[in-house]
Structures are given as structure tokens and as C-alpha cells.
Amino acid sequence: MPNPLLRLYHHLLGGPRPCPRLTAEHMANLPTLKNSWKLLLGAQGRFLHLVNGARAALRDNSFISMVFVRSQCTSACVNVFAMLRHLREITGCDHAELTDTFQDLRKRIDRLIAGQAPAPIQELTLPLSSVDKSMSLSVGTKMAYLGEIKKRFRELSVPDGFVITSAAYNLFLDHNGLRDEINRRLQTQVIRDMADMFRLSSELQLLIINSPLPDKLQESIHAAYRELEALAGHRGVRVAVRSSAVGEDAEETSFAGQYRTELNVSEELLFTTYKEIMASKYALTAMNYRFSRGLKDEDMPMCVGCMVMVDTASAGVMYTQDPTSADSGTIFINAVHGLAKAISDGYVTPDLWKISRHPEPGIMHKTIRSKEQKFVSFLSEEGVTLLATTPAQRLQPSLTDQQVLELSRIGLLLENHFGCPLDVEWAVNKAGHATVLQSRPLKRVYGRQDAVQPVHNATRPLLAGGQMASPGRATGRVYVVRTNNDLLHFPEGAVLVTPRPHPRWSALLPRAVAIVSECGGGIFGHLANIAREFGIPAIFDVKDACTILEADAWITIDADQQVIFPAMKPEDNAELPPRHSLRDTPVYTTLAEVMKNVDAPTSANPLDPRITPERIKTLRDVAQTSHLLACREILKLSHVPGILAPLAVDHPTNWWVLDLNNQRLKDNRDLDALSMEPVSFTAHHLLEGIWQGIGRQQWPLFANSPRRSRLLRSLRRLHAAVRPLSPPRPRLFLLLEDAALLILSLERAFFLLHAHAGEHAEENFVQLLWQWFGQQTPSTSRLEQLAVLLHEQGFNLDVAPDGLLAWSAGQPSETTVRQARLLGYFMGTVQQLQAPSELPPGIDLKSPSKTSS
Amino acid sequence: MPVRLLLVDDEKGFGEILTKRLGRRNISVTSVLSGKEGVRALRGQDFDVVLLDLKMEDLDGIEVLKIFKIMAPEMPVIILTGHGSEQAARDGLALGAEDYLMKPCDLDELLGKISSAIQKPQGGPHGTDQRPGGG
Numbered sequence: 006m007p008n009p010l011l012r013l014y015h016h017l018l019g020g021p022r023p024c025p026r027l028t029a030e031h032m033a034n035l036p037t038l039k040n041s042w043k044l045l046l047g048a049q050g051r052f053l054h055l056v057n058g059a060r061a062a063l064r065d066n067s068f069i070s071m072v073f074v075r076s077q078c079t080s081a082c083v084n085v086f087a088m089l090r091h092l093r094e095i096t097g098c099d100h101a102e103l104t105d106t107f108q109d110l111r112k113r114i115d116r117l118i119a120g121q122a123p124a125p126i127q128e129l130t131l132p133l134s135s136v137d138k139s140m141s142l143s144v145g146t147k148m149a150y151l152g153e154i155k156k157r158f159r160e161l162s163v164p165d166g167f168v169i170t171s172a173a174y175n176l177f178l179d180h181n182g183l184r185d186e187i188n189r190r191l192q193t194q195v196i197r198d199m200a201d202m203f204r205l206s207s208e209l210q211l212l213i214i215n216s217p218l219p220d221k222l223q224e225s226i227h228a229a230y231r232e233l234e235a236l237a238g239h240r241g242v243r244v245a246v247r248s249s250a251v252g253e254d255a256e257e258t259s260f261a262g263q264y265r266t267e268l269n270v271s272e273e274l275l276f277t278t279y280k281e282i283m284a285s286k287y288a289l290t291a292m293n294y295r296f297s298r299g300l301k302d303e304d305m306p307m308c309v310g311c312m313v314m315v316d317t318a319s320a321g322v323m324y325t326q327d328p329t330s331a332d333s334g335t336i337f338i339n340a341v342h343g344l345a346k347a348i349s350d351g352y353v354t355p356d357l358w359k360i361s362r363h364p365e366p367g368i369m370h371k372t373i374r375s376k377e378q379k380f381v382s383f384l385s386e387e388g389v390t391l392l393a394t395t396p397a398q399r400l401q402p403s404l405t406d407q408q409v410l411e412l413s414r415i416g417l418l419l420e421n422h423f424g425c426p427l428d429v430e431w432a433v434n435k436a437g438h439a440t441v442l443q444s445r446p447l448k449r450v451y452g453r454q455d456a457v458q459p460v461h462n463a464t465r466p467l468l469a470g471g472q473m474a475s476p477g478r479a480t481g482r483v484y485v486v487r488t489n490n491d492l493l494h495f496p497e498g499a500v501l502v503t504p505r506p507h508p509r510w511s512a513l514l515p516r517a518v519a520i521v522s523e524c525g526g527g528i529f530g531h532l533a534n535i536a537r538e539f540g541i542p543a544i545f546d547v548k549d550a551c552t553i554l555e556a557d558a559w560i561t562i563d564a565d566q567q568v569i570f571p572a573m574k575p576e577d578n579a580e581l582p583p584r585h586s587l588r589d590t591p592v593y594t595t596l597a598e599v600m601k602n603v604d605a606p607t608s609a610n611p612l613d614p615r616i617t618p619e620r621i622k623t624l625r626d627v628a629q630t631s632h633l634l635a636c637r638e639i640l641k642l643s644h645v646p647g648i649l650a651p652l653a654v655d656h657p658t659n660w661w662v663l664d665l666n667n668q669r670l671k672d673n674r675d676l677d678a679l680s681m682e683p684v685s686f687t688a689h690h691l692l693e694g695i696w697q698g699i700g701r702q703q704w705p706l707f708a709n710s711p712r713r714s715r716l717l718r719s720l721r722r723l724h725a726a727v728r729p730l731s732p733p734r735p736r737l738f739l740l741l742e743d744a745a746l747l748i749l750s751l752e753r754a755f756f757l758l759h760a761h762a763g764e765h766a767e768e769n770f771v772q773l774l775w776q777w778f779g780q781q782t783p784s785t786s787r788l789e790q791l792a793v794l795l796h797e798q799g800f801n802l803d804v805a806p807d808g809l810l811a812w813s814a815g816q817p818s819e820t821t822v823r824q825a826r827l828l829g830y831f832m833g834t835v836q837q838l839q840a841p842s843e844l845p846p847g848i849d850l851k852s853p854s855k856t857s858s
Numbered sequence: 859m860p861v862r863l864l865l866v867d868d869e870k871g872f873g874e875i876l877t878k879r880l881g882r883r884n885i886s887v888t889s890v891l892s893g894k895e896g897v898r899a900l901r902g903q904d905f906d907v908v909l910l911d912l913k914m915e916d917l918d919g920i921e922v923l924k925i926f927k928i929m930a931p932e933m934p935v936i937i938l939t940g941h942g943s944e945q946a947a948r949d950g951l952a953l954g955a956e957d958y959l960m961k962p963c964d965l966d967e968l969l970g971k972i973s974s975a976i977q978k979p980q981g982g983p984h985g986t987d988q989r990p991g992g993g
Binding site for chain 2: 203208210211215267274277281284289385386387388389390490
């Protein structure tokens with residue numbers, strides 16, 4: 006028989022239908038089926054909700070932590086896994102191919118979100134002399150660099166010491182079950198403001214400090230300490246205990262001063278100090294830093310270096326190049342009497358030497374300042390002591406010219422070895438010899454290279470002078486920070502004005518637009534480093550800034566020119582405070598990579614014509630396939646004679662309802678006698694919603710038929726008239742508990758509208774699948790028009806080659822019903838040839854809720 | 859003369875380590891484990907400064923602070939806070955406490971607070987030896 010005739014025949018007689026097999030069995034299993042279906046829908050709703058959340062995070066560039074990424078991924082996998090399980094319950098098949106694909110995807114996602122591989126080194130402690138740069142994953146970046154210097158440059162002085170490795174950190178966490186506990190607290194605690202962050206920080210730190218060190222680790226540290234005593238040739242060696250986190254001190258993320266360093270520690274307090282330094286991973290500043298830099302918490306095991314204290318006469322910091330200028334011909338050395346802590350913590354304004362690098366290091370410029378305090382360490386005391394200097398000492402240079410040149414040569418040697426500009430912390434002992442204490446890549450931020458006119462040159466500056474610590478210009482309100490209490494109240498977008506650039510204030514940098522400090526050594530010091538990383542302009546050493554700058558006054562600071570002007574209110578300012586971007590941070594990139602395996606359906610209908618591996622590439626595909634397979638299975642019930650009820654509406658086409666909520670189905674096993682009464686569209690909240698949408702559209706009978714075929718339309722009308730009740734119907738509503746499914750099979754398209762609107766918003770969703778066939782593919786411009794319309798109404802839209810999915814998830818029941826109504830309307834619209842130009846009142850989600858059609 | 863410090867904290871381990879560390883800084887620490895003991899200790903002798911944990915079993919730290927402020931209004935009190943008591947710490951500041959510190963506190967920071975608390979009547983710590991007790 007020729008093809009058109011065969012089609013006509015099929016249309017007239019209802020076509021070759023699948024045999025109503027398994028239906029009696031299905032009816033017998035109805036309660037189990039219903040339960041599995043309900044659970045499957047809940048899992049699907051939660052999955053879509055998670056996808057929605059992850060999409061929003063990527064789109065809005067909003068705050069995301071690794072905890073967020075991990076929990077989203079885990080939940081997404083768990084929910085898809087649950088969907089597969091319920092699908093197996095519904096169909097009784099194992100769906101091995103689908104399950105295998107899912108397992109592959111899950112493994113791929115796990116690999117992406119897994120932390121770094123376990124440390125290859127198993128030793129709990131390692132002598133510093135055996136460490137090199139290649140071991141940074143086991144000993145942390147700081148100790149890897151220092152070990153490298155000790156190993157490669159025998160002529161340079163580096164203190165003896167040992168490193169407590171990442172294997173030790175992992176052992177400590179596992180021994181006390183802390184890994185899960187920390188993750189649990191990080192995941193469950195809601196951080197609304199600084200006070201919440203304070204609390205979480207305190208809790209996590211105390212958790213670590215109050216946990217015991219495993220015996221094995223204690224023994225290993227003891228043994229390493231004994232070796233150190235043997236090297237030093239005397240008992241009771243005092244050590245500097247320094248953090249050396251994996252990932253710390255990278256060029257882009259210096260973590261300068263974020264973790265704790267304890268100086269002059271005795272054996273007695275070594276274990277406590279070690280735990281305190283591990284705990285400082287969760288210090289307020291460090292947590293804030295990781296969050297705002299998008300760094301993964303788990304990827305940063307805390308290694309700790311213990312080094313013999315140097316009998317320091319003077320100490321300081323050397324930058325082998327200018328961190329704020331592209332000029333690479335100058336070395337900067339900052340120095341103070343006593344320990345370098347006075348510089349890094351901003352206690353004093355240090356002496357400064359500028360040294361030309363070529364052809365031989367030569368001092369170009371030196372500035373000797375009055376250094377009123379110094380840090381010293383006494384053997385009789387633990388820790389360090391801040392002492393006032395004598396008037397004679399204050400203006401005494403902290404280094405001789407020979408020492409400055411010696412340090413410069415060391416700097417050049419190291420820079421040459423590591424191949425990048427460096428930030429070197431050093432000390433000169435009482436015998437006058439220089440020792441390298443730590444070294445890290447120098448982060449460089451360039452200021453304005455052109456000679457720009459000073460801002461507001463007509464206005465008299467409020468303050469001028471000081472030293473630029475980080476280049477740039479910004480406007481904001483003055484907020485003076487002196488105590489921890491001020492930390493809690495620091496407003497978003499304010500200028501941080503402080504007596505001293507304490508590294509602790511770096512916790513505020515995600516919220517501050519600029520920094521002004523009364524003392525501190527310009528580009529040196531931890532807060533200056535962090536300010537440059539955040540791109541926040543900063544001027545240090547501005548005398549009386551806390552007094553002259555009035556709280557809440559608007560100021561503009563120009564760090565490049567070292568001037569501060571009164572400013573206008575923000576609405577008058579064209580320049581907005583700079584925002585920090587999380588793009589390209591490790592967490593953001595990980596989420597984006599993971600989402601490639603989670604989101605975006607490969608096809609709108611993976612079941613058509615059959616499931617093939619190339620159609621299932623993402624978790625969305627697995628979920629969508631499971632959903633459709635479950636639908637197909639449950640729709641087999643519609644083969645039971647008499648189970649379908651007509652929808653009691655005045656409409657040119659027949660619509661059918663398979664109402665599994667109907668009481669009569671519960672007990673009635675006598676399927677032959679089954680006959681359902683017409684169902685009103687108000688019988689179910691979602692049915693009502695969808696119908697309100699559909700009913701608003703003109704539905705000429707067989708609206709999908711090509712216009713040219715009037716004969717076919719007449720025949721179909723006839724067909725509909727003579728076979729009003731023969732199942733299954735292409736226009737079928739399936740109702741079950743809080744869900745409604747509408748299947749509409751037209752010639753030019755297939756629609757499947759599914760909504761779930763129960764009391765748990767996180768399980769609710771509404772999704773419209775519109776699959777188009779061959780020639781009926783809508784034009785790009787029409788698709789764009791529809792996409793705009795759906796996006797405006799808050800729907801997600803995924804367009805695949807074979808169709809599109811419009812969906813929304815996680816909304817309360819009432820909103821979901823309204824969304825279902827809109828999608829019903831949309832469905833009625835797109836089955837016509839004309840795209841809607843705008844939505845009628847009552848359908849628009851932004852207009853007030855409407856209860857009747 | 860060493861600085862006399864009263865430490866009121868029910869966390870024994872924390873108290874012991876702090877006593878050890880402060881002891882080496884010429885600070886004589888009297889460590890008690892409850893608010894009631896703290897009040898009793900203050901009846902027996904004078905202190906230059908008090909470190910008070912706000913979260914204790916027997917008496918609420920804020921109540922202890924109120925009693926201390928009645929018994930010795932001039933004696934500076936520095937609040938230590940742990941889990942979730944920032945609001946209490948702020949209440950404490952309103953009741954006349956000098957400052958507050960989050961546990962686990964940095965020793966340098968703590969020493970800074972102690973020295974500025976005890977030196978306040980003499981015009982602040984600037985330009986002087988900041989070691990508590992002048993050591």
C-alpha cells in the first residue's frame with residue numbers, strides 16, 4: 006500500500022497500537038509504582054534545582070566555595086542515582102547501559118572535584134636540607150623554596166630545620182576524624198556576615214587545637230627536634246615555627262601573613278604551637294582570603310616548618326624588582342633593628358635602600374627612618390617582645406652598605422635560579438652575616454605608567470605624602486579600624502583607615518575599596534602584598550590619618566600620587582568601587598568544568614528513536630532519559646480499557662485524563678468493569694493550571710495539520726468522532742499525587758509538559774519538552790524570540806538539535822502552578838505557526854496570581 | 859613587680875597553656891575554672907587585669923563581668939570569646955570591658971591588649987616598652 010494511504014488507514018483506525026501487555030500486572034503493582042514515580046519526581050526536582058543553583062553561580066559570578074561545588078556535585082549525583090533506582094523499580098529492568106554511562110560520568114565528576122592526589126611522600130617529618138622545590142605538594146610552597154635554596158646554594162646561610170609534612174597533617178586529621186567534621190561544619194553553617202565568619206573560624210580552630218596529636222606523629226616530631234639539637238650542638242634549641250601551606254606563596258595567591266608564624270618556640274610548647282599553626286588555616290583572615298580568592302579549602306594541607314632561631318641583629322624584606330612598576334632595574338631592601346615582624350606586621354616604618362642591579366649592584370638611594378620599636382626574642386621567654394628603641398638607636402641605619410650589597414647579590418642569585426622576581430625575607434645575625442629565612446615569587450601590580458595629572462588638582466588635598474603600598478585610585482567613606490570590634494562593623498565599600506597595617510585587617514579587603522595607614526613600610530608588609538593582590542589602592546605611613554580623616558566622610562585616595570582628597574557622594578561619582586571577580590579562580594574553573602558533565606542536555610528527547618551512548622553525555626541526559634523511560638512505562642497503564650476519563654471541557658479536541666489519584670483505582674481489581682467519569686479541570690491544581698494556559702489558545706481541530714490538507718483534516722475529524730474512547734490518546738493528562746504530566750503528540754511536534762508542585766519547594770519543578778521533527782524545526786529567529794520570552798519569565802531554556810527544554814525548579818507550589826500555566830500557554834502557542842509577540846494578562850508570571858481561566 | 863592577671867576560663871587546657879606562656883612574660887597568672895571561683899579570687903586579692911571567658915558552665919560571663927565591675931570598677935577586663943558569643947562580647951564592651959579577643963588568640967595580640975589595658979591611665983603604650991610589667 007502506498008505510504009500516504011497507509012497513513013490515512015492508520016489514522017482512521019487508530020493505527021497499529023502496541024499490545025496492552027503487562028497492564029494487569031501494572032495495576033496490581035500500582036501502589037509500588039506510584040510510590041517509585043513520586044520518589045523519582047522528587048529526585049528530579051532536586052536535581053534540576055541544583056543545576057539551577059550552579060548555573061546561577063556561574064552566570065552571576067557570585068561567591069562560590071569549593072564546599073559549594075562539592076556539595077552541589079554530590080547532591081546532583083545522588084539525585085540522579087536515586088532517579089535510576091526508582092526507574093528500575095518502575096520498569097523492572099536493570100537499564101545497564103544507562104547505569105554504566107551514569108557511573109562513568111560520576112567518576113569523571115569525582116576526579117574533577119577530588120582534592121589533589123595524596124602526598125607522594127609518606128614521611129611525617131623531613132629535614133629541611135633534604136627538601137627541594139619539587140616537593141611543594143608534600144612540604145608546602147614556602148618550605149619547598151627554602152629547602153631548594155639550602156640544597157642548591159651551600160654558600161648561602163639558611164637556618165637548619167625540619168618540615169612537618171602534609172602526610173602528618175593528613176594523619177592528624179584522619180586520626181581525629183576531623184576531615185569530615187570540618188567539612189560538615191563548613192557545609193552546614195550559614196555565613197551571613199563577619200560575625201558568623203568569626204564564629205565558624207573560632208569553632209574550627211578550637212576543634213583542631215583541642216584534638217590530640219597521634220603518638221606516631223609526636224614521636225616523629227620529637228626525633229626531628231633531637232636531630233636539630235644535635236646540629237645546633239646544644240639542648241633546648243628555640244625554633245621559629247612557620248606555616249607552609251600547599252598552594253601558599255604562589256605568585257597569584259601569596260597568602261602573605263594569613264597563617265600564623267610563631268617565633269622563639271621551646272620544645273615544651275612545640276606540639277601546641279604546631280596545632281595552632283594548623284588551626285590558623287581557619288583563622289578569619291585565611292578563610293576570608295580563600296573564599297574571596299576562590300581557592301579550594303581541601304587542596305591546601307597545612308605543612309609546618311620548624312627552623313632554628315637566628316640570633317638576629319637586624320632583619321627585613323627584599324624585593325628583587327619593583328612590585329608596582331614595570332621597571333626591572335631596581336632592588337628594594339627594607340630593614341629594621343631586631344626581627345622582621347616589625348615590618349610585616351606594620352609596627353614601624355623601616356629603612357629603605359634602592360639598589361641598581363646593573364652592571365653590579367650599587368646603592369642608588371637610601372632613606373633612614375626613626376625606628377621607635379623593635380621585636381626581639383629572649384631565651385628566657387617564649388615568643389617575641391616588642392621593645393622601645395633608645396633614642397640613639399632610632400636613627401641608626403639597620404644595615405651597613407656592605408650588608409646591603411651582600412643581600413642584593415643574594416637576591417640576584419636566587420632570582421636567577423628561580424627565574425622570577427622574588428620577595429625574600431632575611432636576617433643579619435649579630436656577627437653580621439646574612440641568612441635567608443624565606444623566599445617567594447613576587448606579585449607585581451603596575452600603577453599608571455603615563456604621567457597623569459593629579460585628580461582634583463583644583464581641590465586642596467586633605468592629606469599628602471606617605472608611601473604607596475598598592476597602586477590605584479578609589480573613592481569611599483572613611484571607616485577607622487582599631488579593634489576587633491571595628492572589624493565586625495566594617496561597611497561594604499569603605500576606605501579602611503588604620504593606625505597600623507596589621508595583617509589581620511586583610512579579612513576586610515574583600516569589602517574595602519582602599520587602605521590608608523598611619524605607619525608601615527609602603528610596598529613591604531603583608532597587608533600591602535594582599536592589597537596588591539586584591540587590586541586595592543593603599544597608602545601607608547600617612548601621619549595622623551586616623552585623626553584628620555573624619556569617620557564617614559567621602560574621600561578619594563590616589564595611591565600613585567600619595568594624595569587624599571575630599572570626594573563627592575557616590576551618586577555623583579562615575580567610578581564605582583572595583584569588584585573582585587571570581588572568574589578564572591580554581592573553584593570557578595572547577596565548577597565550570599564539572600558543569601560540562603552535569604548540565605546541558607545533548608538532545609531534548611534522548612529516547613527518540615532509541616537510547617544510544619552518544620545521546621547521553623551529561624547527568625541531565627541521564628536524568629531526562631530516566632524520566633522519559635519512567636513516563637513511557639507508567640503510560641502503559643493507559644492501555645487498560647476504561648481507565649481514561651475524558652476531560653470535561655468545551656474544546657474542539659478531546660483531551661484525556663489518566664487519574665491515578667482516583668480512589669476507584671485503589672481497590673478495584675476488576676479492570677474490565679472500569680469506567681471513568683469525566684474529570685473537571687479543577688480536579689487537580691496542576692491540571693487546572695496547565696489547562697488555564699492551554700485553554701487560552703485557539704486550538705483548531707488538528708491544528709498541527711498542514712494547511713494544504715483539508716481532506717485529511719476532515720477525515721481526522723471523522724476519526725475523532727467515531728472513536729472517542731479508544732486508547733491511548735495523544736492528548737493525555739496523567740495525574741499522580743502532586744504531579745501532572747501532559748503528553749501531546751502532534752504531527753509537527755511532540756510535547757511533554759511535566760510539573761511537580763508539592764509542599765517541598767526544593768522538589769518542585771516544571772519542564773516542557775518540545776521536540777520538533779525534520780522540516781518543522783523552528784527558525785533561529787523564532788527560537789531567539791521564544792528564548793527571550795521564556796527567559797523574561799524566569800525559565801531556563803536548553804535548546805538541542807531536536808528540540809528544546811524549558812524548565813524551572815525549586816519554586817513554591819503556587820509559583821510552580823503558575824509556571825505550568827505559562828508553559829501550557831506557550832505550548833498552545835508554539836504549535837501554531839506564529840510566535841506570540843507578548844503574553845496576555847494573567848499568564849505573565851510577573852503579574853498578580855489569577856485563579857480562574 | 860609582675861603584672862597580676864586573673865584568668866577566668868573553664869577550659870582547662872587553654873588556661874594551662876596561657877598560664878605557662880604568660881608566666882614567661884613576667885605576668886603572674888591566677889587561673890580559675892568558673893565564674894564563682896573568679897568572684898572568690900577577686901575577694902581575696904587585687905588584680906591588674908582580668909581575662910574573662912564569656913561562656914562558662916556555672917555563671918554567665920556577662921553576669922561575672924557585672925559583678926567584677928561592681929567589685930573593682932577600675933580593673934580592666936578583657937573578654938575572651940569562643941563559639942558564637944560575639945553578641946555577648948559586644949554586650950560586654952557596652953558594660954565596660956576593655957576589648958575582646960576571639961579564641962584561639964594570638965599571644966602578641968593578647969599581650970598588646972594587656973599592656974594597653976594596664977597602661978591606659980598613664981597615657982597609652984606609644985613610645986614605651988610594651989612588655990607587660992615593664993620587663
